[in-house]
Amino acid sequence: MAIRSQLLKGILEGCILAIISKETVYGYELAMKLQDQGLDVSEGSIYPILLRLQKEKLIQGEMRKSPSGPNRKYYTLTDAGEESLETFRKNWEYLKKPVDQLLDEEDV
Amino acid sequence: MQSLIAENNEKRKLLNKENKKIYEDMLMYVRLSYKKSEAETEEVLMELLDHLLILQHEGKDASELFGTDPKQYADEIVGELPQVITKKVIMLFFMGVFYFLGVATFVNGLVSSILSYGFGQLESNETYYIGTLSVNTLLSLGIAFLVVCGVIRYISWTCFKNVSKVFELLVTGIVFGTLPFCIFLALFYFMPSFGPSITIELYWLILIGICFYLLGNVFKRKA
Numbered sequence: 001m002a003i004r005s006q007l008l009k010g011i012l013e014g015c016i017l018a019i020i021s022k023e024t025v026y027g028y029e030l031a032m033k034l035q036d037q038g039l040d041v042s043e044g045s046i047y048p049i050l051l052r053l054q055k056e057k058l059i060q061g062e063m064r065k066s067p068s069g070p071n072r073k074y075y076t077l078t079d080a081g082e083e084s085l086e087t088f089r090k091n092w093e094y095l096k097k098p099v100d101q102l103l104d105e106e107d108v
Numbered sequence: 109m110q111s112l113i114a115e116n117n118e119k120r121k122l123l124n125k126e127n128k129k130i131y132e133d134m135l136m137y138v139r140l141s142y143k144k145s146e147a148e149t150e151e152v153l154m155e156l157l158d159h160l161l162i163l164q165h166e167g168k169d170a171s172e173l174f175g176t177d178p179k180q181y182a183d184e185i186v187g188e189l190p191q192v193i194t195k196k197v198i199m200l201f202f203m204g205v206f207y208f209l210g211v212a213t214f215v216n217g218l219v220s221s222i223l224s225y226g227f228g229q230l231e232s233n234e235t236y237y238i239g240t241l242s243v244n245t246l247l248s249l250g251i252a253f254l255v256v257c258g259v260i261r262y263i264s265w266t267c268f269k270n271v272s273k274v275f276e277l278l279v280t281g282i283v284f285g286t287l288p289f290c291i292f293l294a295l296f297y298f299m300p301s302f303g304p305s306i307t308i309e310l311y312w313l314i315l316i317g318i319c320f321y322l323l324g325n326v327f328k329r330k331a
């Protein structure tokens with residue numbers, strides 16, 4: 001269980017970095033985008049991750065007025081965040097093929 | 109920061125009864141984690157409130173956001189909030205100390221002065237023994253500190269729970285009210301007099317109390 005959730009957390013972190021690198025988003029928007037991708041995570045689970053990514057200085061949050069009125073916290077990627085996303089991308093490529101192959105072999 | 113808190117107070121009124129209960133427990137629990145950066149704390153609380161309001165608008169349940177165990181979720185949030193630098197904690201500690209001394213001395217001075225000058229019930233001056241006074245002050249501060257920690261622990265513990273009003277009244281009344289008060293009284297009554305003595309007019313206590321309070325303000329501003 002612990003290992004499984006650790007693994008998922010790491011992957012979710014990478015996905016969040018990927019979304020933020022494409023556009024500046026606020027919390028709710030990010031949760032929606034993850035769901036649109038088919039990643040069915042509990043909506044609340046993004047906030048502890050956003051806090052951690054800020055602490056690690058991979059993303060940066062800024063309170064701004066939104067077009068519809070209220071203050072919202074918008075997130076952007078930092079330089080360190082870009083690097084971290086690159087590393088995640090490489091690691092993922094590295095894992096994806098062998099794991100897929102392995103699972104396909106089992107199916108046969 | 110104040111504006112964010114004010115905005116939170118306003119927006120919270122839009123929550124329905126159920127969501128309000130769960131959100132306010134969350135708010136209290138997270139804010140009571142006093143060693144955390146206030147800015148980050150208030151910002152994440154606002155994000156959660158905005159998100160909850162959208163869910164409410166869509167007719168969805170708060171568990172979409174907080175999961176099935178809100179306390180565990182709150183612990184997760186608190187665990188990820190950045191710690192504040194120790195300097196701030198120290199300044200806040202001294203602020204508390206001087207506020208406590210200030211209010212205690214001021215009230216003591218005011219009541220004694222009224223009794224003495226207004227009703228002739230007391231002598232207009234009081235003799236203090238430096239040794240006794242220092243020991244009593246330190247012990248009082250220790251007790252006050254324990255009471256404050258106890259209250260914070262207790263409130264955190266009651267978050268996400270339904271505690272009966274009778275139980276609450278008994279516990280808070282006895283543990284945080286009667287008990288410390290009796291210990292304070294016993295301290296001042298039973299502590300033997302020792303050390304050099306000074307005699308001052310009662311109204312000085314009021315002035316000293318105000319000085320302590322102002323000193324507390326200085327620490328508050330530095331924090």
